[in-house]
Amino acid sequence: MTQPILSAHLNRFLLGAMALVFVFTVQVRIGAAEKAASARKIPVILDTDIGDDIDDTWALALLLRCPELDLKLVVGDKQKGTYRAKLIARLLETAGRTDIPVGVAFGDRDGGGRQQQWVEDYDLKSYPGVVHEDGVQAIIDMIMGSPEPMTLIAIGPVPNLREALQREPRIAEKARFVGMHGSVFKGYNNSPKVSAEYNVRADVPACQAVFTAPWEMTITPLDTCGIVRLQGEKYAKIRDSKDPLLVALIENYRIWRNDRNSARQQSGKKEKASSVLFDTVAIYLAFAQDLCKMETLPIRVTDEGMTVVAAKAKKMQVATQWKDLAAFEDLLVERLVGDAADSP
Numbered sequence: 001m002t003q004p005i006l007s008a009h010l011n012r013f014l015l016g017a018m019a020l021v022f023v024f025t026v027q028v029r030i031g032a033a034e035k036a037a038s039a040r041k042i043p044v045i046l047d048t049d050i051g052d053d054i055d056d057t058w059a060l061a062l063l064l065r066c067p068e069l070d071l072k073l074v075v076g077d078k079q080k081g082t083y084r085a086k087l088i089a090r091l092l093e094t095a096g097r098t099d100i101p102v103g104v105a106f107g108d109r110d111g112g113g114r115q116q117q118w119v120e121d122y123d124l125k126s127y128p129g130v131v132h133e134d135g136v137q138a139i140i141d142m143i144m145g146s147p148e149p150m151t152l153i154a155i156g157p158v159p160n161l162r163e164a165l166q167r168e169p170r171i172a173e174k175a176r177f178v179g180m181h182g183s184v185f186k187g188y189n190n191s192p193k194v195s196a197e198y199n200v201r202a203d204v205p206a207c208q209a210v211f212t213a214p215w216e217m218t219i220t221p222l223d224t225c226g227i228v229r230l231q232g233e234k235y236a237k238i239r240d241s242k243d244p245l246l247v248a249l250i251e252n253y254r255i256w257r258n259d260r261n262s263a264r265q266q267s268g269k270k271e272k273a274s275s276v277l278f279d280t281v282a283i284y285l286a287f288a289q290d291l292c293k294m295e296t297l298p299i300r301v302t303d304e305g306m307t308v309v310a311a312k313a314k315k316m317q318v319a320t321q322w323k324d325l326a327a328f329e330d331l332l333v334e335r336l337v338g339d340a341a342d343s344p
């Protein structure tokens with residue numbers, strides 16, 4: 001009698017053990033697949049003067065909708081620390097991405113801007129994610145602690161990054177820089193007259209420090225980013241979307257335009273175009289370059305804030321022309337609207 005009972009126990013034990021091995025193997029395989037998927041994403045930090053021109057808000061929304069990019073940290077730049085951090089935090093919260101830490105800009109925390117109304121009642125302490133009071137140190141720690149090279153996307157003047165390079169020069173060996181900076185062969189509005197572009201001119205010494213650091217660099221100057229604007233059907237798809245992030249984007253755009261209570265709004269007429277979306281091109285260049293003509297050029301930042309081609313200057317990848325601007329506009333709309341498209 002004991003023999004069959006024993007062997008029944010043994011069978012049950014063996015079956016249980018096999019099931020455990022199976023479950024363990026499946027979990028390991030799923031874990032490996034997830035790891036491989038996230039490993040393919042490019043880890044990025046966004047350094048932004050969000051709250052001045054509205055294009056940074058568009059750029060952040062685009063970045064959140066690019067599956068190629070893994071956003072690790074967003075830091076406000078060019079002072080007004082609290083105002084910029086509140087805008088970033090509320091936008092991330094709207095997008096359901098409070099897993100992303102927010103960094104406060106280096107320098108003065110006071111001051112506001114044209115999107116102030118959108119964050120008037122927002123308390124930065126209510127952000128469920130992490131807020132780094134020292135945004136510059138957060139950039140350094142994120143880059144130095146990353147097992148793989150970090151991509152630093154800069155879409156504003158760069159006093160944060162000059163400070164970061166001073167505190168820890170080795171960040172330049174562990175990061176590549178992608179920026180919306182300069183005016184190489186064209187100026188604003190496609191003008192043949194080059195300009196001291198705002199992101200450079202606003203803090204020339206900071207830009208000179210960043211443009212001579214030993215990191216790999218890619219930039220979109222006004223030559224390419226200065227002519228991106230969504231109009232007509234393309235703009236309407238964003239404007240009329242019910243996706244909470246895009247609703248927030250358009251709310252910010254309208255506050256920024258200060259036309260919420262204008263006669264046009266009251267009469268029910270909707271705006272038909274975006275402003276120039278300079279910063280969105282830097283987001284694109286962080287993961288692809290096919291739609292632009294890229295040239296390797298030695299670029300020097302002059303004391304006047306001009307970005308000139310100069311023989312001995314640091315060489316960088318420069319998006320000098322569009323190969324297909326319409327395709328970029330389509331990409332911008334498709335990414336923003338995404339699968340949650342609920343346009344009427």
Ligand SMILES: [Ca+2]
Binds near residue numbers: 048053055156279
């Ligand atoms: Ca900007």
